[in-house]
Amino acid sequence: MSGVIVTNPPKADAKDVESLSGYGVATVHEALGRSGLLGPDLRPIQQGVRICGSAVTVLSWPGDNLMIHAAVEQCGEGDLLVVTTTSPSTDGMFGELFATALQRRGVRGLVTNAGVRDTEELREMGFPVWARAVSSQGTVKATGGSVNVPVAIGGQTVRPGDVILADDDGVMCVPRERSARAVEASAARTAKEEASRAAFAKGELGLDRYGLRDTLARLGVEYRTYEEYAREEAGS
Numbered sequence: 426m427s428g429v430i431v432t433n434p435p436k437a438d439a440k441d442v443e444s445l446s447g448y449g450v451a452t453v454h455e456a457l458g459r460s461g462l463l464g465p466d467l468r469p470i471q472q473g474v475r476i477c478g479s480a481v482t483v484l485s486w487p488g489d490n491l492m493i494h495a496a497v498e499q500c501g502e503g504d505l506l507v508v509t510t511t512s513p514s515t516d517g518m519f520g521e522l523f524a525t526a527l528q529r530r531g532v533r534g535l536v537t538n539a540g541v542r543d544t545e546e547l548r549e550m551g552f553p554v555w556a557r558a559v560s561s562q563g564t565v566k567a568t569g570g571s572v573n574v575p576v577a578i579g580g581q582t583v584r585p586g587d588v589i590l591a592d593d594d595g596v597m598c599v600p601r602e603r604s605a606r607a608v609e610a611s612a613a614r615t616a617k618e619e620a621s622r623a624a625f626a627k628g629e630l631g632l633d634r635y636g637l638r639d640t641l642a643r644l645g646v647e648y649r650t651y652e653e654y655a656r657e658e659a660g661s
């Protein structure tokens with residue numbers, strides 16, 4: 426397989442990336458009309474870590490990490506490596522040695538639909554990883570591929586320079602030209618959720634707050650309110 430390595434692709438505004446790091450994946454995903462999620466299969470190897478960065482993408486041959494070595498050179502401060510393979514593979518193509526080299530360059534983490542290994546060391550060194558598999562299976566460095574081309578991963582297209590946000594709930598991609606919109610919409614959603622949280626803490630029900638009694642009636646769902654039930658029980 427031949428390939429191409431693209432140097433210094435366009436990126437999202439760095440201020441937007443910093444702002445987005447203040448929001449969770451669920452919030453930004455909802456704020457962008459429930460888009461951008463890389464699905465439930467990419468799991469964090471750690472807990473309680475949220476990262477946000479600019480995608481450097483890698484398209485590798487399965488069982489071959491040559492192009493990850495090539496990608497390290499293209500990575501810099503604030504980047505986040507996104508690795509996929511040309512056909513499905515769970516081989517452990519990434520571990521603590523790659524993480525050491527990437528951490529030295531200011532890279533914030535790795536997202537891959539292939540496999541990783543050395544997970545204890547990765548957690549210890551604080552290099553965050555989201556992967557489809559954990560596997561000790563070793564790989565070779567023998568086949569060409571591409572760096573910084575659009576890749577398909579987790580049902581999404583990720584282009585170099587797009588914003589990747591990852592936390593305990595998963596991974597999402599914000600297209601680089603939508604980063605400002607994502608910040609604005611996430612702030613609005615957070616304010617809305619703060620108001621709902623305060624109302625729920627005081628006992629208001631979602632059924633009333635969101636006007637869902639009308640929805641239940643429209644759907645023909647028969648029910649009694651809790652007050653009706655309590656009155657009937659008291660009367661019986």
Ligand SMILES: O=C([O-])CC(=O)C(=O)O
Binds near residue numbers: 518
């Ligand atoms: O070297 C490899 O093939 C992957 C690995 O275990 C590491 O990066 O530490």
Ligand SMILES: [Mg+2]
Binds near residue numbers: 520521522542543
């Ligand atoms: Mg290793």
